[in-house]
Amino acid sequence: MGDQWIFLNNEFVKKEDAKISVYDHGFLYGDGIFEGIRVYSGNIFRMEDHMDRLYQSAKSILLTIPYSQAELSELVVKTVDKNELSDAYIRLVVSRGVGDLGLDPYKCKQASLVIIVEPLVIFPKHLYETGIDIVTVATRRNRPDVLSPMVKSLNYLNNVLVRIEAHLANVSEALMLNDQGYVAEGSADNVFILKGSKLLTPPGYIGALEGITRNAIIEIAADLGYDVREEPFTRHDVYTADEVFLTGTAAEVIAVVKVDGRVIGEGVPGHHTKKLLVEFRKKVVTDGVKVSSADHSLHDV
Numbered sequence: 001m002g003d004q005w006i007f008l009n010n011e012f013v014k015k016e017d018a019k020i021s022v023y024d025h026g027f028l029y030g031d032g033i034f035e036g037i038r039v040y041s042g043n044i045f046r047m048e049d050h051m052d053r054l055y056q057s058a059k060s061i062l063l064t065i066p067y068s069q070a071e072l073s074e075l076v077v078k079t080v081d082k083n084e085l086s087d088a089y090i091r092l093v094v095s096r097g098v099g100d101l102g103l104d105p106y107k108c109k110q111a112s113l114v115i116i117v118e119p120l121v122i123f124p125k126h127l128y129e130t131g132i133d134i135v136t137v138a139t140r141r142n143r144p145d146v147l148s149p150m151v152k153s154l155n156y157l158n159n160v161l162v163r164i165e166a167h168l169a170n171v172s173e174a175l176m177l178n179d180q181g182y183v184a185e186g187s188a189d190n191v192f193i194l195k196g197s198k199l200l201t202p203p204g205y206i207g208a209l210e211g212i213t214r215n216a217i218i219e220i221a222a223d224l225g226y227d228v229r230e231e232p233f234t235r236h237d238v239y240t241a242d243e244v245f246l247t248g249t250a251a252e253v254i255a256v257v258k259v260d261g262r263v264i265g266e267g268v269p270g271h272h273t274k275k276l277l278v279e280f281r282k283k284v285v286t287d288g289v290k291v292s293s294a295d296h297s298l299h300d301v
């Protein structure tokens with residue numbers, strides 16, 4: 001691979017030269033927002049949904065993105081093309097920008113914008129065959145009325161603490177409950193449970209990000225005739241579910257076979273989870289925006 005190009009504020013710079021000020025409020029206060037987007041065989045999966053979520057996050061925190069949504073979408077496509085990647089991960093970050101050491105966001109005159117496109121680090125293939133073990137952790141999800149989990153903000157400390165607890169428990173992902181004890185989501189994934197004919201995922205107000213993968217699965221499952229519901233559920237419902245899986249841009253659809261030591265179903269990825277993954281992978285190459293560097297596909301996950 002040649003040079004990696006980062007779009008920084010208003011120009012392409014080499015990775016080594018992509019630097020942000022230590023006075024940037026994204027760094028000082030986590031004051032900003034981001035998106036993680038995936039490119040499959042030259043198709044930026046559901047790019048419009050990601051851009052909508054980014055602009056809604058910006059609106060929610062009164063952050064002005066220095067480009068229109070159409071302009072920024074074009075810049076994302078250009079950055080993928082410039083890096084000549086057809087299977088990639090895109091990280092789009094917009095922070096409040098450079099200010100002084102004080103908290104006042106109005107001292108930051110211009111938002112900082114970063115578009116990073118990297119070769120895809122594929123989630124270990126064997127995990128789709130074995131499923132994963134997870135735990136629930138003591139760290140509760142941010143209350144939606146304190147810091148809304150619907151805003152994909154740079155303040156991921158809540159999620160980082162969950163990842164630390166997962167690490168201490170020797171697992172790769174964990175579930176957070178909300179302040180009332182309902183299951184909210186993973187540190188970087190949404191959660192679904194299948195019980196009989198019902199497929200449930202927590203509604204946003206419980207404390208879950210409206211994941212793009214989650215929304216795709218809701219649509220796919222409804223089309224396949226599942227009784228899909230956005231409904232609150234508890235740990236007990238998870239333990240006694242027939243199937244449990246997580247969804248996210250990185251993980252796609254990954255089966256969970258053990259939660260807090262309770263074996264889910266037969267202890268292997270369930271039939272419905274596998275079917276939904278197959279259908280999801282059909283969509284990822286068609287549903288989105290095409291880039292022109294769509295030639296050399298790595299898509300084998």
Ligand code: PMP
Nearest residue numbers: 188189190209211212213248249
């Ligand atoms: N919840 C959280 C907290 C996340 O960070 C992510 C990853 N963006 C998700 C859920 C899954 O969302 P998506 O399917 O849009 O990647």
